[in-house]
Amino acid sequence: MRIGKLLRESRLAAGLTQTEMVAGVVSESFYSKVERGIHSIDADTLIEILKANHINPVQFFSKTLDGPIQESPHKKSLQDASFMANKIANSANKRDLEKLGQLKKEIDQAEEQGKPYYIWIPYILELMTAWITHSTDDISEPVKKKIQHLSKGNNWGFLNYEYLGMAFIALTPEQVLNFSHTAYQSYVKNSENILSYTNTVGIANLVIDFLMYAYIHNFNKELCAETFAFFDKNIPYEASFYQHRVIVRLYKTLFDNDTEKVDFYTRLLEEDNFTFCLENVPVAKKDGSHAH
Structure with a gap:
């Protein structure tokens, strides 16, 4: 496996953005080209990046020969993390705060036992909870730092689109407008996004997060015009994006x-049990009037 591809897979497995991965060792632009196989990187610099992210260099280089990525023995497995992420998503979609509270206890216990989940697991849980409660009081410092990292850098990818959109609930209206505009521009400028299903999913999810935020915060239609236009022009008419549409x-x-x-x-969304975005939507009463 080539170095660039392995770096990318290792970074995504750890839930890191390119900005976080470079750790100030090289420029983000240079690193991005290394991942894409455009630039080579010398061994000393590569090892410095690996050590900055607590990635064992010996294990890393052994994977350039063959085999899957070596997961950290000090964290929950990626499979465990995936299962937990699915449980969080299902509970959030049902707006089940009690279940989310139980999952938080599981995550905290894993931390106490010395084998925590990757940072993006508590990140997802805390922000999904914030969307439901409309309160950011319980967002931890590590998650706040993660949000700050995501908002920096020019080379946007799936993690930036997906996780920064999720973080909109913790940002000001000005920040949300700025970051959404930057995200749309970044997506359009990078021709690789047209071929990247994951990046398209990420930006489509960010669009939904923006619209939920806009409605909660009483944005006028003009402030949403860019988002509607971007979605119509850039998100494909495919079955996988049906719910987004x-x-x-x-x-x-x-x-x-x-x-x-x-x-x-x-009704279409309720039939699909996709109700997370419906909390603030006016509900039709039997007499035909609406409650907000």
């Missing part, structure tokens, strides 16, 4: 005050 259309009708279509798109 339904949600975007729901928010378009909300900003247009078209209650009939709001009810239609709301």
Whole structure:
């Protein structure tokens, strides 16, 4: 396996952005080209980057020959992390704060036992909880630092799109408008995104996060115009983006005050048990009126 590909896989496995991975050793631009196989990197610099991220150089170089990435023996496995992420997502979609609280206890216990989950697991849980409660009081310092790291750098990728969008609930309206604009520009400028399904999923999720935030914070329709235009132009008409498209259309009708279509798109999402984005959506009463 070539160095660039292995670096990328190791970075994603650890839940790190390129900005975090370089750790000030080299420029982010240079590192990005190393991952893509455009630039080579000398051994001393590579080892310095690996050590800065607590990646065992011997294990890393052994994987250039063959085999899967060596996971950290000091953390929960990636499979465990994936299972936990799915449980968090399912509980959040049901707005089940009690279950999310139980999952937080499991995550805290893993930390106490000396084998914690990767940082993006508590990150997801804390921010999903914040979206439900509309409170950032329980967001920890490590997660706040992660948000700060994600907001820096020019080489955006899936982690930036996915996780910064998730963090919108903890940001100011000005920050959300700025970061969403930067994300859209970054996506369009990088021609590789057209071929990257994961990056497209990430930016589509960021669009949804923006619209939920915009509705909660009473943005006017003009402030959402860029987001609607970006989605229509750049997100493909494919089955895998069906729910994204339904949600975007729901928010378009909300900003247009078209209650009939709001009810239609709301029912579609409810039928698919995709209700996370519906908390603040007006619900139709039996008499045809709406409660907000």
